Amino acid sequence: MNIGMIEAAAERLKGHATLTPLLTSPFLDEMAGRRVFVKAECLQKTGSFKFRGGWSAVSALPPETRAQGVIAFSSGNHAQGVALAAREHGAPCVILMPSDAPRVKIDNTRALGAEVVLYDRATGDRDAIGGALAEDRGLTLIKPFDEPQVIAGQGTTGLEIARQAAEAGVDRADVLVCCGGGGLTSGIALAFEAHAPGLRARPAEPEGFDDAKRSLAAGRIERNPRMDGSICDAIITPQPGDLTFPIMSRLCGPGIAVSDDEALAAIAAAFSRLRIVLEPGGAVALAAALFHKDEVEGDAVIAVASGGNVDPGIFRQALDRFPQL
Amino acid sequence: MNIGMIEAAAERLKGHATLTPLLTSPFLDEMAGRRVFVKAECLQKTGSFKFRGGWSAVSALPPETRAQGVIAFSSGNHAQGVALAAREHGAPCVILMPSDAPRVKIDNTRALGAEVVLYDRATGDRDAIGGALAEDRGLTLIKPFDEPQVIAGQGTTGLEIARQAAEAGVDRADVLVCCGGGGLTSGIALAFEAHAPGLRARPAEPEGFDDAKRSLAAGRIERNPRMDGSICDAIITPQPGDLTFPIMSRLCGPGIAVSDDEALAAIAAAFSRLRIVLEPGGAVALAAALFHKDEVEGDAVIAVASGGNVDPGIFRQALDRFPQL
Numbered sequence: 282m283n284i285g286m287i288e289a290a291a292e293r294l295k296g297h298a299t300l301t302p303l304l305t306s307p308f309l310d311e312m313a314g315r316r317v318f319v320k321a322e323c324l325q326k327t328g329s330f331k332f333r334g335g336w337s338a339v340s341a342l343p344p345e346t347r348a349q350g351v352i353a354f355s356s357g358n359h360a361q362g363v364a365l366a367a368r369e370h371g372a373p374c375v376i377l378m379p380s381d382a383p384r385v386k387i388d389n390t391r392a393l394g395a396e397v398v399l400y401d402r403a404t405g406d407r408d409a410i411g412g413a414l415a416e417d418r419g420l421t422l423i424k425p426f427d428e429p430q431v432i433a434g435q436g437t438t439g440l441e442i443a444r445q446a447a448e449a450g451v452d453r454a455d456v457l458v459c460c461g462g463g464g465l466t467s468g469i470a471l472a473f474e475a476h477a478p479g480l481r482a483r484p485a486e487p488e489g490f491d492d493a494k495r496s497l498a499a500g501r502i503e504r505n506p507r508m509d510g511s512i513c514d515a516i517i518t519p520q521p522g523d524l525t526f527p528i529m530s531r532l533c534g535p536g537i538a539v540s541d542d543e544a545l546a547a548i549a550a551a552f553s554r555l556r557i558v559l560e561p562g563g564a565v566a567l568a569a570a571l572f573h574k575d576e577v578e579g580d581a582v583i584a585v586a587s588g589g590n591v592d593p594g595i596f597r598q599a600l601d602r603f604p605q606l
Numbered sequence: 607m608n609i610g611m612i613e614a615a616a617e618r619l620k621g622h623a624t625l626t627p628l629l630t631s632p633f634l635d636e637m638a639g640r641r642v643f644v645k646a647e648c649l650q651k652t653g654s655f656k657f658r659g660g661w662s663a664v665s666a667l668p669p670e671t672r673a674q675g676v677i678a679f680s681s682g683n684h685a686q687g688v689a690l691a692a693r694e695h696g697a698p699c700v701i702l703m704p705s706d707a708p709r710v711k712i713d714n715t716r717a718l719g720a721e722v723v724l725y726d727r728a729t730g731d732r733d734a735i736g737g738a739l740a741e742d743r744g745l746t747l748i749k750p751f752d753e754p755q756v757i758a759g760q761g762t763t764g765l766e767i768a769r770q771a772a773e774a775g776v777d778r779a780d781v782l783v784c785c786g787g788g789g790l791t792s793g794i795a796l797a798f799e800a801h802a803p804g805l806r807a808r809p810a811e812p813e814g815f816d817d818a819k820r821s822l823a824a825g826r827i828e829r830n831p832r833m834d835g836s837i838c839d840a841i842i843t844p845q846p847g848d849l850t851f852p853i854m855s856r857l858c859g860p861g862i863a864v865s866d867d868e869a870l871a872a873i874a875a876a877f878s879r880l881r882i883v884l885e886p887g888g889a890v891a892l893a894a895a896l897f898h899k900d901e902v903e904g905d906a907v908i909a910v911a912s913g914g915n916v917d918p919g920i921f922r923q924a925l926d927r928f929p930q931l
Contacts, residue, residue, distance in 0.1 A: 553918075
């Protein structure tokens with residue numbers, strides 16, 4: 282994993298990924314007590330940064346391998362990112378999802394051209410089913426974060442932030458990143474190491490699911506005690522990745538954990554002050570910037586708003602609970 | 607009014623206005639039956655394209671004039687755009703609003719550093735009150751659309767669309783523009799005339815308030831029969847401007863009028879498919895692209911999403927009424 286791979290991924294993504302803006306609002310500056318910049322990656326194709334990693338991985342395959350197709354295990358943003366990336370390459374795509382995944386996620390993934398294969402979470406072994414499918418059809422597995430070309434794709438977000446921050450006159454700031462397995466966080470950190478040494482990536486996570494924060498503090502990989510019970514489902518993973526953790530450990534500042542209510546309040550603030558739609562897991566970095574200001578250093582902060590595929594009921598709840606933001 | 611003024615405004619706006627993205631979604635393509643591109647100007651500073659015109663006009667003033675301050679008559683997006691532009695120039699700013707304007711608009715405009723002066727709509731003469739204030743204090747009036755430097759600022763949106771469409775491989779398309787007095791529509795049309803002759807600007811308006819559409823069809827300025835009763839309040843004006851209409855008449859394609867329900871449905875689709883927040887007046891162009899496809903020509907359409915300062919109750923209504931979009 283090195284900066285050359287991220288720069289090569291950026292070349293391959295050119296003209297295919299959306300160059301998402303770095304947004305500002307004087308209202309957010311006031312709330313946070315410093316200048317706030319929001320990298321609106323919820324505006325990326327399929328509504329999250331996952332399209333970058335999907336495109337990077339699919340485009341890096343040798344043409345014959347790609348033509349046989351790819352497979353991903355996901356019912357969320359990774360599924361949609363890989364599905365659209367594969368379709369835009371004309372490559373077959375299988376997405377393996379638990380049969381109890383929300384109908385709308387199954388439908389949306391199918392609408393993006395993927396073949397959705399369902400398995401019973403209680404009786405089926407996902408890895409075994411997916412492995413057999415992959416072998417039968419010659420499909421390449423695209424892992425969600427612990428995969429060099431996926432990290433390289435997510436890291437292109439960091440190249441853009443480095444350039445956009447410099448244009449805004451910011452060369453020193455904490456950059457808060459919504460963190461699940463660490464693909465986005467570690468990719469961004471590598472981009473900063475090479476191109477913006479004054480920017481420091483820091484993971485933001487939900488309280489109770491702050492495996493990255495605790496792992497960074499302990500200097501070794503720590504697991505989450507459980508996998509359910511957070512509204513930030515998009516970024517709940519058992520633990521940081523074997524590839525991503527050493528990068529985060531070398532380059533990242535300490536993690537910040539936010540409550541579900543803070544994530545909802547950040548959704549409301551992003552709605553009224555930035556006019557973007559965030560999902561809870563995509564709002565934790567902004568929540569950290571707005572509501573944990575004592576844990577942030579410097580006179581400017583950058584928050585990566587990583588995804589916007591929100592359940593409408595959750596979104597309504599955010600607007601109802603925090604109408605004043 | 608000429609392209610040189612728009613290009614000069616773009617130079618002045620550089621590093622101050624947000625370069626808003628041109629967004630896409632395969633789901634919208636399918637709904638519209640052609641490729642859809644959305645210029646997300648709701649992501650502009652203060653939540654609408656009005657910041658461009660405000661900045662252009664304030665920055666074009668001689669320094670001594672600017673130092674005395676500016677004044678605008680508006681309770682909406684123009685007020686916020688001018689207020690922030692003035693503040694970023696260190697110039698005093700007075701906004702004259704009717705005393706029955708929504709509290710949140712008064713507060714937001716004050717929070718952007720403007721002095722808000724209220725007048726009684728029933729008994730006060732806005733132009734007389736504003737004129738006296740301007741003369742007393744040496745303030746320069748920034749008109750909302752019929753003002754060359756304002757049109758020049760809005761026209762910078764067209765320069766960006768021309769470049770972004772070319773990058774996306776689109777050199778021929780209808781470009782639907784939410785139209786009130788025509789500042790944005792005429793500015794964009796002038797930018798296309800010089801830089802993208804295959805792009806054709808067309809006004810989009812609410813049904814019953816389609817003065818631009820009817821004026822273009824008649825070849826002379828026609829008025830709206832009334833000023834209230836639309837949810838698209840941001841783009842309701844009595845008639846096209848004396849400066850903007852001749853430009854639109856020379857360069858624009860025919861107008862398209864959409865219903866309030868279509869505007870609400872476009873808000874819902876923009877929420878779930880693009881993750882942007884639109885207000886009804888900022889959604890009529892997308893509504894025209896999605897629901898009036900027979901009135902649009904070509905295999906690609908570009909819709910300008912001009913503003914996102916939506917009342918939360920209206921937004922909720924859009925999500926409730928059109929959950930499937």
